[in-house]
Amino acid sequence: MTDGPLLLVDDLRVTYHARSGDLPAVRGVSFELERGASLGLAGESGCGKSTMANAILRLLPAGTTVDGSVLLHGQDVLAMKPGALRAVRWTEGAIVFQGALHALNPVQRIGAQISEPMLLHRTQPSKRAAATRVAELLEQVGLPGDRASAYPHQLSGGQRQRVLIAMALACDPSLLIADEPTTALDVMVQAQVLALLARLRVERGLSMIFITHDLSVLTDVCDDLAVMYAGRIVEEGRSGELFHSPRHPYTSGLAAAFPTIGDPASRMNPSGLGGDPPDPAHLPTGCPFHPRCALAEDRCRAHAPELSPAGDARRAACLLVEDPT
Numbered sequence: 001m002t003d004g005p006l007l008l009v010d011d012l013r014v015t016y017h018a019r020s021g022d023l024p025a026v027r028g029v030s031f032e033l034e035r036g037a038s039l040g041l042a043g044e045s046g047c048g049k050s051t052m053a054n055a056i057l058r059l060l061p062a063g064t065t066v067d068g069s070v071l072l073h074g075q076d077v078l079a080m081k082p083g084a085l086r087a088v089r090w091t092e093g094a095i096v097f098q099g100a101l102h103a104l105n106p107v108q109r110i111g112a113q114i115s116e117p118m119l120l121h122r123t124q125p126s127k128r129a130a131a132t133r134v135a136e137l138l139e140q141v142g143l144p145g146d147r148a149s150a151y152p153h154q155l156s157g158g159q160r161q162r163v164l165i166a167m168a169l170a171c172d173p174s175l176l177i178a179d180e181p182t183t184a185l186d187v188m189v190q191a192q193v194l195a196l197l198a199r200l201r202v203e204r205g206l207s208m209i210f211i212t213h214d215l216s217v218l219t220d221v222c223d224d225l226a227v228m229y230a231g232r233i234v235e236e237g238r239s240g241e242l243f244h245s246p247r248h249p250y251t252s253g254l255a256a257a258f259p260t261i262g263d264p265a266s267r268m269n270p271s272g273l274g275g276d277p278p279d280p281a282h283l284p285t286g287c288p289f290h291p292r293c294a295l296a297e298d299r300c301r302a303h304a305p306e307l308s309p310a311g312d313a314r315r316a317a318c319l320l321v322e323d324p325t
């Protein structure tokens, strides 16, 4: 255990090597996460959110190039040997993936699946102790303890997502990454799962990273927000401030593209963002957002804006914000 942030990501770069060529999915991301804090990570599909999350626990396909550093409790995950890495996953950091149906084994009872990481990491001395812990965990995520004997297909989508959360909490990690945990769920269940994650964070003093393409769902549950575009963070700041007074034109477009939960007057605004995100293998020159930006000037086509260093309270990578003249 060291002083300083729980998680310190510095200049993280991830390149997939596909048959069609190299694909730089994450291109120099830096941020910090304090103990007990929560960071929301937003951006359209393909901007590199999941790649970044998977890189933090080194869950990327073999052969993928990863550079930079990821300090978790002061230890560089990217430099760890396989044994040390196995010890970190589940116990220090765990991910709740999107699409609970695919993440669970269809032919194994959920109790057995939740106890697996506990038995693997010997955080419970016996199968019987693990079973008791499974029942406790199920109750903590709002399911009756006796559902441990159910198979995944006997549960609803929201219940399965709760099972994945229970599994992620099984070894008491200090960092929980929730990657689109509510995408496949209807709006009511989505709100319940988000409220559950927010409650568990406070109760357990967890640090959390919430990932979603919908900026509006993050504002209630996260202290800070970071917006990604084309493999980089383009804006970061306190949650409410960033959502209600965005500085980067991309953040404004993203905020306008989704209705705010609880605000019946707001409507899906398809004009919030025109066009499509760029192909990571063929990025435009200068600012990668310039072809979609209504405010773009000549300088935006020529120069790529930089984000100020991690740790600054409010960061935006936009030439017009840096120098509005």
Ligand SMILES: Nc1ncnc2c1ncn2[C@@H]1O[C@H](COP(=O)(O)OP(=O)(O)OP(=O)(O)O)[C@@H](O)[C@H]1O
Pocket (backbone or CB within 6 Å): 016, 017, 018, 023, 025, 043, 044, 045, 046, 047, 048, 049, 050, 051, 052, 061, 213, 280
């Ligand atoms: N295993 C892989 N091999 C090759 N390319 C990949 C792989 N996984 C992701 N990519 C590519 O990397 C880029 C970033 O993908 P990533 O899944 O990280 O984005 P995302 O923002 O999480 O999107 P989504 O919200 O759709 O999950 C995309 O262009 C994607 O096609």
